[in-house]
Amino acid sequence: MNRKFLLALFIFCSVVFELSAQNTDSVTVRKIYTYSLEKGKAYEWLDALCNQVGHRLSGSEGAAKAVALTKNLLETERHCKVYLQEVMVPRWRRNDVEKLGVTMGKYQTSVRICSLGGSIGTPTEGIQAKMVEVKSFGELDSLGKKVAGKIVFFNIVFDQSYISTFDAYSVAATYRYNGAKSAAKYGAVASITRSMTTAMDNNPHTGSMGYVDSIKKIPACAVSTQGAEFLSAAIKNDASLMLDLKMNCETLPDTLSYNVIAEIKGSEFPDEIIVVGGHLDSWDVGQGAHDDGAGCVQAMEVIQTFKALGIKPKRTIRVVLFMNEENGTRGGKKYAEIAKEKGEKHIAAIESDAGGFTPQGFGSECIDSTKLIRFQNYSQLMKPYGLHNWSESWGGVDIGPLKETGTLLIGLVPDSQRYFDYHHSMIDTFDKVNRRELQLGAAAMTSLVYLLSEHGVEGGK
């Protein structure tokens, strides 16, 4: 045999091998989708998490129950090592007083409110003050000290013109997080935020807010979109209207909680770890169905599907249900801290935290741009499943701390249209989740984990 022949033979064999691998991959991805749509357990697990546990703010009884339930469900799979990772979490409690009275001359009424997570309460007798409506931080700054002694109402309308609702949310959410301290800087006594939602209804949406040590802490709450429209009309009608705000939420000392972890060791490259997860905590209203029960059960389904289809991953798969995404990211930080201490090599981390809606693709980020380019190779295999969006964007809050060590961070991108109708409110409940939409997300995540476990971050070889 001459060298030319050997070279030709080598090329031929490589091509055959390449085609064969691609064929195996596409067959396996198809099997994963069929299994997930027909027999997957994500939907029934979400039912249990929502209807047996319900909401589960870090440090609450619900959070402890959620840890126990998901640990138990993962253990019944008998296919993986399940363990808890200790993490100290903040402990904020809403308690039972949330009241906003409105007095216009002789007319009195009240508006539904929802304390913002992390807020202090009011004195027991409440805060009685006039209201100032502003439409931006710029307007607040131009009013300056004129808001002293008053309650500032940030009436920021959620911008419906964005195609992705997350773009509108990121603009509005800064008012929820920074509203109280911005108003307190000028002497305001409390702040009210219009709920960040695409819906026009009477459900106030909570979410985190923050203080800084240098500025006096004032109470902060949200009103619903209908409540905001009412307040805005009322102040135009009667500039001297009086508010009476009563809240008794409080922050208690940090408490012990856990990340729930399930692991299947890789058969060929056990030291190369792929994380897939969502966050187990939720806000303390509704059931945290889309945010982020959906992401948790989708990640759990990876383990379940691998077992059902007899897939033995070449690399180590670690399902992580992170604690405390909503008000501290302590779970994500702790996970990355321990991974660093142990010198673990995380090649990729995938997070689902944008709701259990029809998946449209994966966003990705990495400090090593070559990995991002290679990651795109997987898109061809997954486009037949409606996964058309493979833009470079954001991975997720919980996996974020893994970025600095060069981990490829990947976020599931579902359809965003309904997410903020429910987000952080009492209507984020199990009945808002469609079985097929949720299962398609689980199948997308499982397929991607499979491909990464076969080929690493070199991309779709």
Next chain:
Amino acid sequence: MNRKFLLALFIFCSVVFELSAQNTDSVTVRKIYTYSLEKGKAYEWLDALCNQVGHRLSGSEGAAKAVALTKNLLETERHCKVYLQEVMVPRWRRNDVEKLGVTMGKYQTSVRICSLGGSIGTPTEGIQAKMVEVKSFGELDSLGKKVAGKIVFFNIVFDQSYISTFDAYSVAATYRYNGAKSAAKYGAVASITRSMTTAMDNNPHTGSMGYVDSIKKIPACAVSTQGAEFLSAAIKNDASLMLDLKMNCETLPDTLSYNVIAEIKGSEFPDEIIVVGGHLDSWDVGQGAHDDGAGCVQAMEVIQTFKALGIKPKRTIRVVLFMNEENGTRGGKKYAEIAKEKGEKHIAAIESDAGGFTPQGFGSECIDSTKLIRFQNYSQLMKPYGLHNWSESWGGVDIGPLKETGTLLIGLVPDSQRYFDYHHSMIDTFDKVNRRELQLGAAAMTSLVYLLSEHGVEGGK
């Protein structure tokens, strides 16, 4: 000036003109989306159609009310010529008796049913017979005359493994349409079909069925998916179980109804017509919200948006709300017949009849393949709005009869995951429609009509 310079000047001007046109188009499309998401009326019109009118089967009082309501709504736009086009439609009535009793030894129960559209009723005293369950036409054929005197139960499970639920529906729907005649051929006395739905619940789904003159007509109904699971379990438990079927649906003589049409004359090419529509009739259960109230109000929004933004189309725009898609397509056929008689030139027809869910693109079909290729040129302008699916496929039932004259047929393709949960059932109601998802579909249709009205079917110049 020499010829080379003139040529260069010409090319330069062409490029500037081209870029300028593209820029104008992208600005207008963005304006259409912003308007539709912030101020569009499709959602409030659908509320009126569903909650003031409700379901509206051809020939029913509801259908007459829907014609009056939509004509009135379009006339208030004062921007277009609104008229009715007469069409004779079939008139089938469900009436008030729909009952399926099940006797197993001493145990008696009943299962919810829904007569299939077009079915005859049973004798007043009902049909008492044994049941045979089949899983396919092949199984029915192999049983042959053994089903004589019995009720055939087509227990065809909706195939959840398809990514587009329409693919599963097209497989299953043949059993609904052809089940009765296939069973009657072997002497069966009635047929029952498992509902064609992605959901596991107790809502039976109706839909059209057909007879042929050469085979005896037998009654046909649907059971819910839970009902089907029950019947299947029951027959395994007791092969001699008896059914007692009572239905009093009937077919009355054809009656007069209407297509509702609104037209804006084109400023430059008034003889080139672009049709955009949905179907105004629905099945006689639920509110016909997704099927196809959504398509109607999205088409109506084209007129409304053009008026609000001051867009004067170069080509003639005709919004057509077709009557009788569900059980005869008489409206679509009549429209095409009259268009042919008048020698009208329809360059394109767009239909929305797959639900008011997040739009994913447009399917297209045409006997002139060059138009299909040119049509793809529009995709680049619309991909930023999530419209990634531009496959060659199917336009729609109502616009179908326009195909033979070379019209480019285009169907809006929305996310399909939830559609068959509701389709043809009592839960296809207004509350199942998300405002943003519906409005995005309206914006997609309006944008496409705008582009076609500017550039014809030459594609995105």
